[in-house]
Amino acid sequence: MNIPMLSTVLLLFGSSLSSTSLAQTGPVRPGSAGTNTPNSSLTPGVRPALPPIALPPIQNSPSPSAPRLLQSLPTLTLTPPIPELLKVEYAGNGFIEVAHAILLVPKAQIKSPLLLELAQRAVQESFQARTTLSEVDVSVFQKEGFQGLAGPLPLLTASVPITRLEDFVKLNSQAPKTWSRYGRLWVNATAPRSPERMPSLALEQNLTFYGSPPDLSKQRVHQVLASLRGRGMNSSVMFHGDPSSDESALTFDDAPHPLFAPLLLDTLRRGGVKATFFCIGRNAEAYPYFVRDMARAGHEIGNHTYDHVRLPLLTPDEARDELLKANTVLEPLSKQKIRYFRPPGGEYSLDSLKTTREAGMVTAFWTDDPGDFTNPGTAVLRERLLAKLRPGGIVLLHDNVLETNLILPAFLNEARRSGIQLVPMKELDMPMQR
Numbered sequence: 001m002n003i004p005m006l007s008t009v010l011l012l013f014g015s016s017l018s019s020t021s022l023a024q025t026g027p028v029r030p031g032s033a034g035t036n037t038p039n040s041s042l043t044p045g046v047r048p049a050l051p052p053i054a055l056p057p058i059q060n061s062p063s064p065s066a067p068r069l070l071q072s073l074p075t076l077t078l079t080p081p082i083p084e085l086l087k088v089e090y091a092g093n094g095f096i097e098v099a100h101a102i103l104l105v106p107k108a109q110i111k112s113p114l115l116l117e118l119a120q121r122a123v124q125e126s127f128q129a130r131t132t133l134s135e136v137d138v139s140v141f142q143k144e145g146f147q148g149l150a151g152p153l154p155l156l157t158a159s160v161p162i163t164r165l166e167d168f169v170k171l172n173s174q175a176p177k178t179w180s181r182y183g184r185l186w187v188n189a190t191a192p193r194s195p196e197r198m199p200s201l202a203l204e205q206n207l208t209f210y211g212s213p214p215d216l217s218k219q220r221v222h223q224v225l226a227s228l229r230g231r232g233m234n235s236s237v238m239f240h241g242d243p244s245s246d247e248s249a250l251t252f253d254d255a256p257h258p259l260f261a262p263l264l265l266d267t268l269r270r271g272g273v274k275a276t277f278f279c280i281g282r283n284a285e286a287y288p289y290f291v292r293d294m295a296r297a298g299h300e301i302g303n304h305t306y307d308h309v310r311l312p313l314l315t316p317d318e319a320r321d322e323l324l325k326a327n328t329v330l331e332p333l334s335k336q337k338i339r340y341f342r343p344p345g346g347e348y349s350l351d352s353l354k355t356t357r358e359a360g361m362v363t364a365f366w367t368d369d370p371g372d373f374t375n376p377g378t379a380v381l382r383e384r385l386l387a388k389l390r391p392g393g394i395v396l397l398h399d400n401v402l403e404t405n406l407i408l409p410a411f412l413n414e415a416r417r418s419g420i421q422l423v424p425m426k427e428l429d430m431p432m433q434r
């Protein structure tokens with residue numbers, strides 16, 4: 001494209017790049033309010049056009065993290081009580097219920113047989129406490145330093161579908177070498193240590209570009225051109241798919257989660273939909289069987305860094321390490337070549353885009369973020385999802401949000417009725433490879 005033509009293009013898109021729209025997530029429809037867009041369900045046969053890409057503002061310092069509002073989940077009371085038990089939470093997707101037990105063991109008492117015995121007791125008692133459960137997952141952490149999934153990795157984890165309960169409780173705690181036969185058990189071979197890089201609590205809400213004014217200008221041109229091509233694939237960055245297709249990508253960030261992963265997989269299986277799970281490397285390491293389940297079910301695995309960190313705050317070497325370390329975990333588990341990278345917190349820079357490209361991956365942004373992590377209520381979440389669903393779009397959800405799990409069965413049906421086929425990221429990309 002020559003310079004006068006480019007100037008015209010920039011002029012045309014100038015109005016969509018006002019300071020207001022720049023602060024919103026990805027493409028913003030004129031007059032919309034980012035993730036707060038209400039109303040307008042899709043009518044079959046009527047498809048809103050994909051709007052131009054809005055560029056985010058310059059950020060030279062970390063943006064404040066969006067606070068994750070606490071979601072309160074029901075808990076079980078186990079009998080007899082297990083002193084090391086922190087809690088057993090459970091949740092459902094309208095079809096099945098799954099529980100997750102967390103046990104905390106003081107450092108002085110850590111011995112493999114005890115860890116398994118505690119896990120076996122917690123699982124058995126959970127199934128007894130709530131007979132409607134289809135699966136109980138368990139995570140045993142060192143008590144000292146415990147900070148949930150964001151802290152040091154667990155010591156032992158297991159996933160126990162009701163059909164495998166007998167196999168699990170029969171495992172001989174005194175013979176750790178035989179445990180691998182079970183297949184859904186992970187034992188941490190290293191001493192628990194804090195994450196190498198502190199995980200960012202920033203959620204994928206607004207895209208945030210880090211860089212100088214010249215960097216921003218360069219990126220603005222790049223994104224406008226990507227939008228004009230009708231397909232956002234440009235220099236290994238994907239903003240959206242083909243607006244003339246009937247496909248929209250369905251993506252879940254922050255996977256896998258020991259309570260919600262089985263629920264999501266069950267919902268997607270029932271709905272006959274394949275999606276992309278952007279996995280955090282350390283979570284995948286601690287719950288490897290869920291990544292295997294995802295891949296076996298035909299879902300695509302994406303990279304969300306190893307520690308859930310914001311790449312623009314790292315040196316290029318550190319950023320590369322985060323990406324490759326995650327792939328080292330994800331590729332053998334999924335038996336997939338990891339193609340897409342979703343930047344934690346939606347934060348990126350020219351350097352981070354380059355590092356991702358050099359690692360052989362495509363930075364995957366999104367068009368539709370309904371803000372599920374703020375727990376807006378299932379009715380609002382449904383409205384936002386439907387209001388923004390469009391051909392060529394990329395829907396961003398989080399796998400660890402109860403409301404997402406509750407609304408998903410209905411959303412899958414409504415998307416189908418509106419003529420949109422929900423697909424993994426790779427499907428949006430396919431025509432480009434022909």
Ligand SMILES: [Zn+2]
Nearest residue numbers: 253254344345
């Ligand atoms: Zn994330």
